[in-house]
Amino acid sequence: MSTSPESQALREHLVAMAGRFAANPDMGLEAMREMFDTLQHLQAEPTHVTYDEVTAGDRPALWARPLTASPDHVVLYTHAGGYIAHDMNTSRKLAGHLAKAAGANALIPDYRLAPEHPFPAAIEDAVSAYRHLLNAGYAPRHIAFAGESAGGNLAAATILRARELGLPLPAAYVGFSPWFDLLGELPSFDSGTDAFLVRPVSQLMAGMYLGEQDVxxxxxxxxxxxxxxxxxxxxTAGADESLVDAVTDFSDRAQAAQVDVTIEVAPGMQHAFQWMAGRAPEADQNITRVGDWLRIHLAS
Known part of the structure; x- marks a missing residue:
């Protein structure tokens, strides 16, 4: 199966990022954040979606509001960045594309970043955003959690923390290449096909996020x-990314726990290939499938 030129452009961008990192492995945090933020420019602006800034809990947040969205259906979307980079704006276009496909609005919390605010600060902020939705009258059965990469990890962790706190759980979870192997312990990290998320990069971000906490x-x-x-x-996972084994393992464990799981491993795709939303056919086709799936689960 051939890869579209647009998805190939994502791979080339990630290769360039890896080159910058290899040339300067001791780059400072601000330089690393600037490098990560270049990914936001790969996404195309979704049509017929508006945005407005609000406060959700005690943190800033951004609503992505498709003009055709059901007012009662919400995707709580947590952005990527290894818990050390990005903000509510860097994934707003991807969240907008997903929200539009799902016929829902998306709330993107601007959670605190490590290392200034290490684990579990981001989880606390995401739980606060969820409480904000519940307090505003949104029904849990009409709320889904979603995110890409670290945001996919955070969305799942927020569900687990909500369960610990006795909060009602959302209707659905979506993880685009969720970061479920922080230290690179599974074999797919040795495949050599991931253009950027190699073991040292993953371990570096995990160290800044967790400190001395148990991974x-x-x-x-x-x-x-x-x-x-x-x-x-x-x-979802790209077949060529380092996290494919972790995503498959999560799916297997969830199915063993009688969770209704759909897993999609995309041939030839890199980590979080949905970053090419609005440009690459592989990203758009996946987002359409996920959106259709969310429509079903948010309508029940």
């Missing part, structure tokens, strides 16, 4: 959690 605890790595009662889930 195996479920809120840090939801793949290792008790998944009984976890909501219906749709997880």
């Amino acid at each position: 195996q605890q479920p809120l840090a790595n939801p793949r290792l959690a008790d998944l009984n009662g976890f909501p219906p889930s749709y997880v």
